[in-house]
Amino acid sequence: MSFIDRSPILAGLNYTKGQVLNRLKLRGHHSGATGLSMPVEDATNYARRVVADYVRYGADGDPERLNGKDVLEIGPGDNLGVALLLLAKGARTVTCIDGFAPNFDPNHNSQIYRAIYDGLNAAEQERVRDVVTLRSDGATVGGGRLISRYDVPIDAVEPPLKARSYDIIISRAVLEHLGDLRRGWKNMVTCLRVNGEMWHKVDFRNHNLFGEIHPLYFLTVPDNLWNLISSPDPTMNRLRRPTYRELAARDFLESHHYLTHIIGESEIAPHVDDLVPGTHYSQRHLDMVRAIRPRLLKDFSDYSDEDLLVTGVFLTVRGVRT
Incomplete structure (x- = not known):
């Protein structure tokens, strides 16, 4: 534990320094850097675990619940491996939107997509044949059934997507980062079909900010100071389980x-x-x-x-x- 991490003032200033560098475009944005930071095998297995979670907890263990569904993934990060796997399991379309444009390595992603494709069974490979282009050194993905858009925040003032367009909306470790969760939630509800559903994994932890002082110390920081520290890339909006209960009900x-x-x-x-x-x-x-x-x-x-x-x-x- 460093001296900086033990001091609320120094820890806050250290994080704010990173935000200033981000604003000045002197440092790239690290949001969603999952595949980029992992070897191909690890990134591939991570995507599989994410989809397994969606099936187990969102679809109640029944992958057929995805059949023919239009899915919206919020915050895909630096690769579309999860979307590819959802299409392989029977989703009709997957649209991916992210509020940031994360750094990514096309060659690395190409190897991830190829590893995912090669791990599919024959029926699953057939389902994604129209969105996967195989190459000697990897694969690319895209097409009418797999759409990705970046710099499109779900909590924008106006809903960024057409109303009543999706059957399932999913996210993993994303909602806690929205600058305006309530607006983002409203926009998701607006673009969900009446019989649709949402599956969200949400992380309320401190994301290493002030964690060496106390895991909940960040909940003691006044709102105006927190907004200064965490803008434009909110470490967390700090909304927790009671807020999600309220919105869900x-x-x-x-x-x-x-x-x-x-x-x-x-x-x-x-x-x-x-x-x-x-x-x-x-x-x-x-x-x-x-x-x-x-x-x-x-x-x-x-x-x-x-x-x-x-x-x-x-x-x-x-x-x-x-």
């Missing part, structure tokens, strides 16, 4: 919250419906929450211990209220 007929993380621990696998004392958390975890509670902003200090313990969810919602 308001706009959808059904919702399910799988719990994926608790404070200070690795992922709960498989994800669970409820936290069990002594199994998922101990008195030590409660003591961590209660130690920081007096310093939390009012928006967070009223949360229950469990809502502060939970630092990640996989949210599924179905049936748009009309």
